[in-house]
Amino acid sequence: MRCLIADFLIDFKNRYGFTARQCAEYECEKDAPVDFEVVATDADIQQERLHAEREYPIGYLENICLYRNLALQLPKKDSFLMHGSVISVKDKGIAFLARSGTGKTTHTLLWKQRFGEDMTIINGDKPIIRFSEDGTPYAYGTPWAGKEGFQVNSKTELTDICFIERADENSIERIIPQKALNPLMNQILVPSDPIAAMKTLELIDRLLKHTRLWIIHCNPYPEAAEVASDAIFGKAAK
Amino acid sequence: MKLKYNFVVRQVGDRMVAVAVGADNAKFNGMINLNETGEFIFSLLAEDTNIEAIVSALTTKYDISEDDAKKAAEGFISKLKEGGILAE
Numbered sequence: 424m425r426c427l428i429a430d431f432l433i434d435f436k437n438r439y440g441f442t443a444r445q446c447a448e449y450e451c452e453k454d455a456p457v458d459f460e461v462v463a464t465d466a467d468i469q470q471e472r473l474h475a476e477r478e479y480p481i482g483y484l485e486n487i488c489l490y491r492n493l494a495l496q497l498p499k500k501d502s503f504l505m506h507g508s509v510i511s512v513k514d515k516g517i518a519f520l521a522r523s524g525t526g527k528t529t530h531t532l533l534w535k536q537r538f539g540e541d542m543t544i545i546n547g548d549k550p551i552i553r554f555s556e557d558g559t560p561y562a563y564g565t566p567w568a569g570k571e572g573f574q575v576n577s578k579t580e581l582t583d584i585c586f587i588e589r590a591d592e593n594s595i596e597r598i599i600p601q602k603a604l605n606p607l608m609n610q611i612l613v614p615s616d617p618i619a620a621m622k623t624l625e626l627i628d629r630l631l632k633h634t635r636l637w638i639i640h641c642n643p644y645p646e647a648a649e650v651a652s653d654a655i656f657g658k659a660a661k
Numbered sequence: 662m663k664l665k666y667n668f669v670v671r672q673v674g675d676r677m678v679a680v681a682v683g684a685d686n687a688k689f690n691g692m693i694n695l696n697e698t699g700e701f702i703f704s705l706l707a708e709d710t711n712i713e714a715i716v717s718a719l720t721t722k723y724d725i726s727e728d729d730a731k732k733a734a735e736g737f738i739s740k741l742k743e744g745g746i747l748a749e
Contacts, residue, residue: 600674608678608692615686617669624671624678631674 427451429502429551429563429578431458435489441482442489446566448576459496463488490549490567495614498622502553506610509550509562509579510534512542515655516562516579518550519639520610521587528571530587530641533648547573552581552630560633583635583655590640593650598638600631607631662738663709665748668693670700679703689746698723702737706747712738 424442426433426449434457435442467488468481475484494504507520508531521527528547535542548569550562560581568574585595586606607630613623637655641647666685670677677700681689695703701722705715712734719730741747 601676604674604676604678604694605692608680613680613686613692615682615684617667617682620680620682620686621669621671624669624673624680628671628673 425451425453425457426566427453428565429553431500431502431553432456433458433493434460435493436460436462437485437489439482439485441480442486445486449566458500459493461489461493461496463492467492490565491612494612495616495619497551497553498614498619498626500553501626502551503623503626504549504612505552505562506549506612508547508573509545509581510542511545511577511579512538512652513656515583516545516581517583517585517655518562518581519585519587520606522609525587525589526641526643527587528569529643530639530647530651531573533643533645534652536645537648537652543575543577543579544573545575545577545579547571552626553578554626554629558629558633560630581630581634583637584630585637585639585651585655588638588640589642591642592640593642593644593647594640595651595654596638596640597654598636600636602638603631603636662706662711662747662749664703664706664741665689665746668703670695670703691744693741693744693746698733699737702734703741706741 424435424437426446428449432453432455463485468484471484471488497503507518508527509518519527519530545562546564546568549565549567551565553561553563561578562581563578564574564576613620639651666681666689667683668679669682670679677695679693679695702715705718715734716727716730719734720727
């Protein structure tokens with residue numbers, strides 16, 4: 424099926440129904456040369472099955488393989504897959520990154536509580552980051568959106584990247600690129616192809632230069648979103 | 662000794678970063694931060710070599726004493742060993 428994701432025309436050679444349903448909102452019949460052709464071979468699916476901790480339906484396994492195989496091709500066209508949650512609120516596009524289980528989703532929802540209709544969750548789990556020709560990073564919604572399924576078929580300029588760490592007291596600090604490098608790299612798939620890997624590093628370098636970087640130390644209560652958003656929107660601390 | 666895996670090295674921010682590529686990408690899924698001498702030693706280790714040869718290369722390139730070069734080389738190599746990416 425053909426889809427338009429991150430403004431790329433993508434031809435998924437899916438054989439099972441799961442992907443067709445999941446990507447329905449992104450389907451695009453446009454008759455134009457595709458940017459990416461994405462295949463999941465039987466060997467890919469078998470490999471995924473062996474690595475899975477539990478038994479999954481084959482269509483689901485194919486779906487995971489397809490997204491990975493797309494992600495591995497993205498750097499060719501100035502883009503990559505990032506594990507994290509991206510929101511659009513007021514004039515900012517903000518990414519929340521954390522190791523699985525830290526509370527990225529909880530923190531995202533605290534912001535939603537605070538900003539309501541003024542805020543959109545672009546993607547709650549695996550957005551695509553794509554650079555425009557002038558080098559500005561944008562985060563795009565994709566059908567791959569984690570267990571909560573928060574996503575919209577939309578984009579936002581990515582202005583801020585926040586690393587989430589658990590704490591008892593809420594605080595936020597601005598950090599330099601050097602400090603953000605390790606936690607950022609942990610959330611980005613680096614392809615095994617040397618050219619694509621090199622390109623990914625170049626894009627990460629660009630991303631670090633084009634965004635403001637923060638560590639949010641937070642607990643799971645509403646004050647966490649207040650403290651973080653006040654700093655990001657430039658309100659003086661209490 | 663030499664590196665167990667194939668890497669690409671590039672500047673990201675103000676750091677030099679190495680990541681594994683090829684079939685090795687799945688085996689070493691992490692990255693290595695390199696300072697200037699580290700980057701140089703790292704590139705020497707792409708082929709099989711030994712500590713003496715690395716020390717010679719360091720003293721030639723950086724105009725430092727043999728003792729300093731040996732310290733730098735041994736320190737860096739022990740870190741690579743700890744990381745499990747160096748084959749004897």
